[in-house]
Amino acid sequence: MNGNQQPIIILKEGTERETGMSAQRKNIMAAKIIADVVKTTLGPKGMDKILVDSMGDLIVTNDGATILKEIDIDHPAAKMMIEVAKSQDKECGDGTTTAVILTGELLKKAESLLDKGIHPTIISKGFKMALEKLKEFNEDLSTNVTEIDKETLKNIAKTSMASKNASTEDEIFSDIVVEAVTSIIEKVDGKIKINLDNIQIQKVHGQSVSHSEIVDGLVIDKNKQHVDMLKVVENAKIAIINDEFGMKKTNIESKLNITNPNEIQGYLEKEEEAIKNSVKYVTDSGANVILSQKGIDDEALHFLNKEGLFVVERVDKKDIKRIAKNTNGKIISKISEITNSDLGTGRIEQKKVGDVEMIFITNCPESRAVSIIITGSTIHLVDEIERGVHDALFVVKTALEDGKIIPGGGAKFIHDSMILKSYQTSVRGREQLAIEAFAEALEIIPKTLSENAGLDPIDIIMKLRNSHNIGNERDGIDINNGRVGDMYQANIIEPIRVSTNAITAATEATIMILKIDDVIASKKMDTEKGGGGMPPSPY
Numbered sequence: 001m002n003g004n005q006q007p008i009i010i011l012k013e014g015t016e017r018e019t020g021m022s023a024q025r026k027n028i029m030a031a032k033i034i035a036d037v038v039k040t041t042l043g044p045k046g047m048d049k050i051l052v053d054s055m056g057d058l059i060v061t062n063d064g065a066t067i068l069k070e071i072d073i074d075h076p077a078a079k080m081m082i083e084v085a086k087s088q089d090k091e092c093g094d095g096t097t098t099a100v101i102l103t104g105e106l107l108k109k110a111e112s113l114l115d116k117g118i119h120p121t122i123i124s125k126g127f128k129m130a131l132e133k134l135k136e137f138n139e140d141l142s143t144n145v146t147e148i149d150k151e152t153l154k155n156i157a158k159t160s161m162a163s164k165n166a167s168t169e170d171e172i173f174s175d176i177v178v179e180a181v182t183s184i185i186e187k188v189d190g191k192i193k194i195n196l197d198n199i200q201i202q203k204v205h206g207q208s209v210s211h212s213e214i215v216d217g218l219v220i221d222k223n224k225q226h227v228d229m230l231k232v233v234e235n236a237k238i239a240i241i242n243d244e245f246g247m248k249k250t251n252i253e254s255k256l257n258i259t260n261p262n263e264i265q266g267y268l269e270k271e272e273e274a275i276k277n278s279v280k281y282v283t284d285s286g287a288n289v290i291l292s293q294k295g296i297d298d299e300a301l302h303f304l305n306k307e308g309l310f311v312v313e314r315v316d317k318k319d320i321k322r323i324a325k326n327t328n329g330k331i332i333s334k335i336s337e338i339t340n341s342d343l344g345t346g347r348i349e350q351k352k353v354g355d356v357e358m359i360f361i362t363n364c365p366e367s368r369a370v371s372i373i374i375t376g377s378t379i380h381l382v383d384e385i386e387r388g389v390h391d392a393l394f395v396v397k398t399a400l401e402d403g404k405i406i407p408g409g410g411a412k413f414i415h416d417s418m419i420l421k422s423y424q425t426s427v428r429g430r431e432q433l434a435i436e437a438f439a440e441a442l443e444i445i446p447k448t449l450s451e452n453a454g455l456d457p458i459d460i461i462m463k464l465r466n467s468h469n470i471g472n473e474r475d476g477i478d479i480n481n482g483r484v485g486d487m488y489q490a491n492i493i494e495p496i497r498v499s500t501n502a503i504t505a506a507t508e509a510t511i512m513i514l515k516i517d518d519v520i521a522s523k524k525m526d527t528e529k530g531g532g533g534m535p536p537s538p539y
């Protein structure tokens, strides 16, 4: 073995290492700090935060996911918290703050168990048992929902938007959201599938929120190319083009060898000829609208205008694809090969939204896509509304796909807490303490909702426990009036997946963080000093 007592160096010089208790405690602390950052934003009475991004731009938000996305964090355990938020956002589009706060609280409870000398393995085992037990009772509080329950769906959207600044206009947006989601339902093997990519959001500021609308079709933020062109084309035959009018222009600089003035004339004539040909191919196909991914040069535009075509150039690649899909057209990569059957159909109109002209493509044969235009006085407001609408679209989708909803306002968390409290009495060993701690941690959600609304959290928790004890399982706290009551009656409802996923994600992250007793960080690259290759100053 290592006979000469020389240390074996396996870590590079400069590597930082922390082990055992100290690593664990620091991880817990870092994670708790993250939870604390977002805690005050939970629920309808949550506070806003102003974030300043690296470019100096401001974001005013109440959205936990956004806050965590924007803050620059280095600590590994803190990063795990961000991962919790991200995965919750990906799975459910909502409930991110809940998941993060719950993780923080589980870790806090775990910390006091560690203080009592309970091994992290036992704590993790107890937490896992708790999670398993809860899964058995998952659907206890749930009721079914289908696409015909429009009012219920609207209330789901409203509950989700309640905590965003969009909430003052929740009537407008819950209508828009429910209409948007229900109009893109697909049935695959008898199951509801909703692809939110079919809903496109356009944001316009400088207009009151009440001008927000839903459009059954596509809206692109572009202008037609000529003022004289028609504003509306009722029976549009749309050429969706990804090719140049006229001669091909190479991307590489090329040289044209011209030795006498006649040759220039000849070249220009050839170019004009080519442009005229391209225009003819398009008009011969029967197209009356051109949506082009590439720019179109002035000469070509002039001819197209003369032919009375409605032309939009430099349309986004993503939009081009969407347009082709919805209008049932083909993307034309060679103008000379265009035929009538390549053309998409629909109705095209250029309209003003606020001060911005936009192109509306409606009456599409493959009418899958819908667009939501969000208007608002300022960019900040429009952005925050968009975040609210994003969450609302997602929860309505989730509710429809799963077909199950539960009461909000903390009802689920008190319910689950009660289940675990009675379960822990049947568990032997120290895991019992962990399960009890888990039960207590779940109360953090209604507690925080109350706290953020200026209500007395202890008082509310007592009331909630009492009412659940006597069988009022749907009771939660209605923040709007400070009353404990049936959340279904208060129309505070949400898809079941949001909270079940949050509880699972929080438990898993907690267990993962508890397991770590060693943090080995390699030496940071020092970018400030010397990174640019300058030799150190001799002075």
Ligand SMILES: Nc1ncnc2c1ncn2[C@@H]1O[C@H](COP(=O)(O)OP(=O)(O)O)[C@@H](O)[C@H]1O
Binding pocket: 041, 042, 043, 044, 046, 062, 063, 064, 065, 094, 095, 096, 097, 098, 099, 159, 160, 162, 163, 407, 408, 409, 410, 445, 449, 477, 478, 479, 480, 492, 494
């Ligand atoms: N009127 C209300 N009264 C009480 N709780 C509400 C009300 N409206 C929404 N909630 C609750 O607010 C919580 C969501 O808050 P939110 O700030 O959106 O956090 P998250 O990022 O976890 O979704 C949910 O638990 C939901 O049930």
Ligand SMILES: [Mg+2]
Binding pocket: 094, 095, 096, 160, 163, 391
């Ligand atoms: Mg939310």
